[in-house]
Amino acid sequence: MTTLSPQTAPGHLRSTGRDNEPPAAPAAPTSPPVLSVRDVRVSDHVTGREIVHGVSFELTPGRTVGIVGESGSGKTLTCRAALGILPAHFEITGGSVEIAGTDIAGLTPGQWTALRATTISAVFQDPASYLNPSIRVGPQIAEVLRVKKGLKRREARHRALELLRAVHLRDPELVYRQYTHELSGGMLQRVLIAAAICADPRILIADEATTALDVTVQAEILDLLADLRVRAGLALLIVSHDLAVVAQLCDEVLVMRQGEVVEQGPTRTVLRRPRHEYTRLLIAEHEQYGLDKFLVPQEAS
Ligand SMILES: Nc1ncnc2c1ncn2[C@@H]1O[C@H](COP(=O)(O)OP(=O)(O)OP(=O)(O)O)[C@@H](O)[C@H]1O
Ligand SMILES: [Mg+2]
Incomplete structure (x- = not known):
């Protein structure tokens, strides 16, 4: 597992000494969500097994939500469910996804085509297949x-x-x-x-999108995304194993394990005062890098 240390963290992610200033002006909390994921469940209809057991979050313009968790915990399936591109034998078996106010359940292929790229877009880890x-x-x-x-x-x-x-x-x-x-x-x-x-x-889903890049390029790409978030109000969903990236970029974080969200909340709260043992374990793995340095200021909560 590669991990960012403070020395190698992206430029905009390093502690600036201005720890009471947010890195970006988040959109007003009253902005309507561009992506609403409500209690989404994903099942494998061949085996009948439910793999993702109810995930909920909202993205408003300019906001960033992060998903962290062990391999196989359902992070990518959650992203794919929101994008309407689940693998062949998987389906959404509970909950709902709304993109810009439209429930994706009834979307025709033509409506999906209209939404993709302009409203919702994604980067996954295996670029060659896209x-x-x-x-x-x-x-x-x-x-x-x-x-x-x-x-x-x-x-x-x-x-x-x-x-x-x-x-x-x-x-x-x-x-x-x-x-x-x-x-x-x-x-x-x-x-x-x-x-x-x-x-x-309006929405970008980045599933380990920068993991394969060396740290300098990763920093530049994350800077670019952070800039789009501020200038264009891009709403970001970031999946990363790297808590330093999540601590810096994400307003809210979901911690997943075995298809469950074991903990969820404002990033700073979750990382500073984790309630679940698994979150504590994840943080302990990163602790040597001093996560505190990366934490964005607490939002009013
Ligand atoms: N195309 C597929 N075919 C069969 N099983 C799959 C497929 N995609 C995912 N799964 C299974 O669903 C579960 C969740 O997978 P998912 O890819 O969402 O995990 P993840 O949290 O993204 O893991 P990673 O951190 O390794 O990317 C895993 O048990 C995985 O084996
Ligand atoms: Mg994945």
Whole structure:
């Protein structure tokens, strides 16, 4: 397991000495949620086993919710449930998901297509499976921009190059013309992040999206996401094994184990005063890095 130490933590994540200032101005709590997940249950309909036993959280513009927990605890299935892309034999068997006020239960494929990229977007850990290996990567992003944002061919190319630059790819012109097999895992991950944010989504789900990147690039990408959160009111759902990232970026955290949310609340409260033994264990694993340094100021609660 890789873990951020204070020395290697992203630039904006390091303690600034201004510990009483929030890193971002959160949206007013009265903003309507852009994503509401209520008591969602996910089951494997082949075995009949329920895997995720009721997860609830809300994302409002500019807010970030984090999910942490052991491998296999249901973090990715929860994200996939919210995105309507569960693996073939899994289904939502309880609760509800609303995206921008619309219950996803009744959505047609066409309605999903309209929501994806512009309203809700995601980055997962296995970028290769989300990009077409037979099409150069730049044109794949440009195509999304043409379809979703109505950009002309030239504008779309220009914007795609800007995005490749924004995710800190060293030679955007070259990467634009390359195929997935010509890129490293870290480069692919950044291409996928560029693609995920290209149509200015309102919600971004980042499931271990920066884990494969080296710490400097990880810091730059997290800075970029934090900036979008402040400037564009992006609502973020972050899955990370890294409590330092969660402590810095997330307003609220859910701790999952074996498909259950064992603890949930404002990040600072959960990390400073964990109630569940499992949360204490997770924190103990990170304690050597001094999590306190990363904690954002307590919100009025
Ligand atoms: N495509 C799939 N086919 C079969 N079982 C799956 C599939 N995806 C997930 N599962 C099972 O569902 C459970 C939850 O998986 P999930 O991927 O949500 O875990 P996770 O918390 O994201 O773990 P990790 O931290 O390793 O990514 C696990 O027991 C896993 O084996
Ligand atoms: Mg996962």
